[in-house]
Amino acid sequence: MSNRHEQESITSRAIAASVLETLRDGHWRAYNGPKSEQLTGWLQSATGLQHIRLCSSGTIAVELALRALHLKSTDEVILSGYDFPGNFRAVEDAGGKIVLCDPAPECGWVLTPERLEQSYAPEFRAVVVSHLHGQLAPMASILDWANSRNVVVIEDACQAQGAMVDGKQAGAWGHLSTYSFGGSKLVSAGRGGAVLTNDSLYAQRMRVYCERGNDAFAMSEIQSALVLPQCERLADDHAMRLQSASQLYSALAKYRWLQCVPLPQQDSPAFYKFGILVAAEQMDSDRRDSMVTRLAKLGIEAGAGFMGFANRSSKRYRANHSLEVSKRLASNTLLIHHSHLLDPATGANSIDQVANAFEQLETELSL
Ligand SMILES: Cc1ncc(COP(=O)(O)O)c(C=O)c1O
Numbered sequence: 001m002s003n004r005h006e007q008e009s010i011t012s013r014a015i016a017a018s019v020l021e022t023l024r025d026g027h028w029r030a031y032n033g034p035k036s037e038q039l040t041g042w043l044q045s046a047t048g049l050q051h052i053r054l055c056s057s058g059t060i061a062v063e064l065a066l067r068a069l070h071l072k073s074t075d076e077v078i079l080s081g082y083d084f085p086g087n088f089r090a091v092e093d094a095g096g097k098i099v100l101c102d103p104a105p106e107c108g109w110v111l112t113p114e115r116l117e118q119s120y121a122p123e124f125r126a127v128v129v130s131h132l133h134g135q136l137a138p139m140a141s142i143l144d145w146a147n148s149r150n151v152v153v154i155e156d157a158c159q160a161q162g163a164m165v166d167g168k169q170a171g172a173w174g175h176l177s178t179y180s181f182g183g184s185k186l187v188s189a190g191r192g193g194a195v196l197t198n199d200s201l202y203a204q205r206m207r208v209y210c211e212r213g214n215d216a217f218a219m220s221e222i223q224s225a226l227v228l229p230q231c232e233r234l235a236d237d238h239a240m241r242l243q244s245a246s247q248l249y250s251a252l253a254k255y256r257w258l259q260c261v262p263l264p265q266q267d268s269p270a271f272y273k274f275g276i277l278v279a280a281e282q283m284d285s286d287r288r289d290s291m292v293t294r295l296a297k298l299g300i301e302a303g304a305g306f307m308g309f310a311n312r313s314s315k316r317y318r319a320n321h322s323l324e325v326s327k328r329l330a331s332n333t334l335l336i337h338h339s340h341l342l343d344p345a346t347g348a349n350s351i352d353q354v355a356n357a358f359e360q361l362e363t364e365l366s367l
Pocket residue numbers: 057058059060062084086130131156158159180181182183192193
């Protein structure tokens with residue numbers, strides 16, 4: 001058995017044991033319990049943040065973070081024109097006005113302080129900054145900008161738990177930050193999330209908002225039991241995924257119709273999905289989807305990126321530029337799922353298989 005495979009079985013056994021403990025000690029049917037306390041403690045020590053609110057999903061985590069601000073109807077919240085769809089709705093539901101901002105064209109999928117400054121208006125109250133598709137936002141410079149403009153940063157680290165940005169955990173930078181433990185995420189209980197902050201007032205406001213006789217947006221004790229053992233192995237898994245991502249980056253570099261955003265040199269990213277951009281001239285509305293379909297037939301778990309917000313009704317947002325970058329990201333992003341970077345079943349990566357599939361794609365689609 002390979003070391004990796006052994007490690008995987010150990011983790012699966014640890015997850016099973018953790019859940020069994022919760023079943024045996026009866027806490028599975030309580031509102032609170034020791035596993036949730038342990039997870040809270042684990043996140044506190046990983047991030048150095050004081051207030052951790054476990055909650056039902058990453059989507060709700062972003063909304064709770066926004067609700068902690070007690071937005072006024074004139075307050076504007078900046079979102080990237082290319083982001084997780086729920087973040088748009090979260091701003092609307094929390095009562096803020098949406099301002100869309102393009103990522104910088106050379107920077108892939110994340111916001112930069114230069115772009116934010118270009119969009120600046122005195123009504124700005126907060127910005128949601130998401131780490132996406134293996135790429136990390138430049139948090140130190142975004143925080144500098146935000147503090148100089150008195151803007152609150154909500155760091156959406158739902159795709160990037162355990163990543164390191166300039167020596168500090170993703171999720172430890174924002175005035176408020178969010179994690180997801182949902183779906184196929186790198187740490188998953190099927191559902192779940194967390195909001196993190198050092199600010200007691202924000203923590204208090206979230207507590208009051210959630211309290212309806214009990215916590216209305218809670219994560220369960222069994223979910224915490226599932227998540228805890230996965231947190232322990234995150235750093236090792238990220239290191240292996242980064243190795244696979246570097247191989248994939250090199251294997252795909254020869255295709256002129258593809259652009260992989262350069263891997264960060266100093267940071268330690270988290271590849272929930274490996275993002276690739278298909279060159280604009282190769283794209284029409286159906287082309288990327290036919291690529292995804294073809295890749296699936298070749299056994300590759302691939303998908304399209306987010307749809308982005310630039311095509312939503314302009315009554316729902318304001319933007320002071322044309323959002324061309326966001327539109328291009330929405331139509332040209334192709335994602336390779338993290339199972340190819342590190343297969344939990346085999347403990348191996350399948351980079352050669354992905355590279356061969358792209359070779360075939362080039363021939364078949366005459367790219
Ligand atoms: C950037 C980002 N934010 C928030 C979420 C929402 O997380 P959840 O699926 O747990 O609601 C996701 C989910 O994919 C995401 O990618």
